[in-house]
Amino acid sequence: MAKITIVGVGPGDPDLLTLKARDAIRSADYVAGFETVLKPVRRWISGEALPMRYRDQEDVLEQLAAHAESGKLCVVCAWGDLNFSAKELLDRVRRRADVQLIPGVSSVQVACARLGLAMEASIFITLHARDGHEAGLQELVERLKRRRRNIIVLPRPFDLMPAAIAALLLQEGIAANTQLRALQRLSLPDESIREYTLGELAAEEAEFSDLTILVFPV
Ligand SMILES: C[S@@+](CC[C@H](N)C(=O)[O-])C[C@H]1O[C@@H](n2cnc3c(N)ncnc32)[C@H](O)[C@@H]1O
Structure with a gap:
């Protein structure tokens, strides 16, 4: 072969x-x-x-x-x-x-390095799957409700981006004051890292890069 x-x-x-x-x-x-x-x-x-x-x-x-x-x-x-x-x-x-x-x-290793997170104290959820994001989103809701580890989430470009994810999480009853960070274009010259509450992220009108990771630290 x-x-x-x-x-x-x-x-x-x-x-x-x-x-x-x-x-x-x-x-x-x-x-x-x-x-x-x-x-x-x-x-x-x-x-x-x-x-x-x-x-x-x-x-x-x-x-x-x-x-x-x-x-x-x-x-x-x-x-x-x-x-x-x-x-x-x-x-x-x-x-x-x-x-x-x-x-x-991995971009996830860079995210952990930037925020000082241990990988063994974190879980990763990707909504990037082509066969649908429902299972990933459901797991994210459950993990946020009983949080023991940092949660690192890959959005799905271009149809399930950070503001839409935040809006879905609010609908599922996750508190609007939940803290998270949006990390864009890690390791590239225009890398950015911004803090949000879930409520602020749902109202964000600026476009996000297709290279974005969301992190919910414990
Ligand atoms: C199909 S996945 C591939 C992940 C890749 N195998 C890795 O290990 O980074 C693509 C997703 O990874 C994330 N990603 C990849 N590179 C990134 C970067 N430089 N900055 C932020 N997020 C990134 C984004 O969520 C993007 O939608």
Whole structure:
């Protein structure tokens, strides 16, 4: 079976790419990934870049698997770390090849570093799932009602963004004075971190970046 290496490229700052990931990208004949994901690693691609969009990813991965089958070194780049909220892409590649995973720095690790949170004292909930956000939202409500750990939430760009999440939580009876932070574009030059109450967030009219994490500290 063809072999493909999947690397996590980190949360945006090219300096957060691991040396192992850089070497895999540099020595690859073909490097596939969503266009935004290839951006931080462009300078290391010496083979052919295969940018993909959501609608043509199956075709691009099929091409990549054919190259891998013929013995070429093939890499797929994923944002942040592969083991966090990237399962759909991993499954698409696994259907076509044996995969080797090179973990990266996750945006969640950067969030923990910025706020001084221990990962073992935190839970992560992603609303990013393509098969719906209901289960994630329900878990978030339950966790907020009996909170023991920090809760780190990934919104779903672009249809379930922070203000809409806050409004849904208020409807579910979570107190309007619940404190949280919105962390945007972590590790990038325009990174921002802002404190809100849930009530303030629900009323926020400013647009949020698609790279946003919400944190409810204990
Ligand atoms: C499909 S998930 C991928 C997460 C990725 N595998 C990781 O480990 O960071 C994309 C979501 O991660 C979060 N995210 C990724 N990079 C970020 C960054 N630099 N700053 C803030 N949030 C980020 C956002 O919530 C975004 O919608």
